[in-house]
Amino acid sequence: MEVVHKPVLLKESVKLLTENNGKIYVDCTLGLGGHAKEILKQRKDIFLIEIDKDEEAIQIAKENLKEFEGRFVIYKADFRDVDLVLQEEGVEKVDGFLFDLGTSMLQLKSERGFSFQIDAPLDMRMDKEQTLTAYKVVNQYSERELVRIIKEYGEEKFAKKIARAIVQRRKKKPIETTGELVEVILSAVPEPYKHGRIHPATKTFLAIRIEVNKELESLKEALYKTPDYLNPKGRLVVISFHSLEDRIVKHFMKEKEKEGVLRILTKKPIIPSEEEVKENPASRSAKLRAAERV
Numbered sequence: 001m002e003v004v005h006k007p008v009l010l011k012e013s014v015k016l017l018t019e020n021n022g023k024i025y026v027d028c029t030l031g032l033g034g035h036a037k038e039i040l041k042q043r044k045d046i047f048l049i050e051i052d053k054d055e056e057a058i059q060i061a062k063e064n065l066k067e068f069e070g071r072f073v074i075y076k077a078d079f080r081d082v083d084l085v086l087q088e089e090g091v092e093k094v095d096g097f098l099f100d101l102g103t104s105m106l107q108l109k110s111e112r113g114f115s116f117q118i119d120a121p122l123d124m125r126m127d128k129e130q131t132l133t134a135y136k137v138v139n140q141y142s143e144r145e146l147v148r149i150i151k152e153y154g155e156e157k158f159a160k161k162i163a164r165a166i167v168q169r170r171k172k173k174p175i176e177t178t179g180e181l182v183e184v185i186l187s188a189v190p191e192p193y194k195h196g197r198i199h200p201a202t203k204t205f206l207a208i209r210i211e212v213n214k215e216l217e218s219l220k221e222a223l224y225k226t227p228d229y230l231n232p233k234g235r236l237v238v239i240s241f242h243s244l245e246d247r248i249v250k251h252f253m254k255e256k257e258k259e260g261v262l263r264i265l266t267k268k269p270i271i272p273s274e275e276e277v278k279e280n281p282a283s284r285s286a287k288l289r290a291a292e293r294v
């Protein structure tokens, strides 16, 4: 099955990244190469350093970027190690970093347990080489840890009830699949919550995914590394998909602006147009923030 991932805020993000006429950019979230392709199309002298920790995505992106052979390199790495990637590539300064956070359609539509709509083993790893899986979080974390994660990362008001139900259920038998987890969540939440705007499992699944992939820690670590590698007028462009990510990006940019290191280019975050959301509902929660190296 061919998977299509529609790049979000494509024109807006690529313009903000490349309008400084730079030559070397880092795309920290290659995915299927949607943004990468658009960046490489901007000018013939652009060289792109690509990072992703999903080997499967990298293989598909390579194929998608074939026509640009020789103008990009791909590293399978966590973007929190962006400094190591640049050292290995022998690059001291670059003209911009792009982060298009979250999961790709490839991951959401896979049998890797990212989606509560597809019954699959509880996995949720972007990087198949890491040892922490959703199975381990669900079956081995203490009730307290589960409450914390579901509340903090999922902003789920029924975190306590859900964590309790998980712990009760796993006493009888490990929870092995997304389907089983959905059933446990449904058994824990009050009836009216089942008829709300979003599926009752949405927030818990998001929380577990964030924990498995250490998404917030990676983002923070990576952001703080970027200014040292940016040329003057180098750009930092970040597309986030939920409030916790956006908060981290916003605070980071504000802090660096105060220090005189970055200048914020987006007073308010850029969000997708109605048209884009209609065409690609997955874009609806996207927020783009950009800053420039002073």
Ligand SMILES: C[S@@+](CC[C@H](N)C(=O)[O-])C[C@H]1O[C@@H](n2cnc3c(N)ncnc32)[C@H](O)[C@@H]1O
Residues within 6 Å of the ligand: 005, 006, 007, 008, 028, 029, 030, 031, 032, 033, 034, 035, 036, 051, 052, 053, 054, 057, 077, 078, 079, 080, 100, 101, 102, 103, 104, 126, 215, 218, 219
């Ligand atoms: C939203 S997708 C990117 C889509 C891409 N811009 C495109 O247009 O095809 C996010 C990608 O970032 C990767 N990713 C997320 N967190 C990462 C991290 N900490 N390190 C490396 N890659 C990461 C995921 O594996 C996924 O492929």
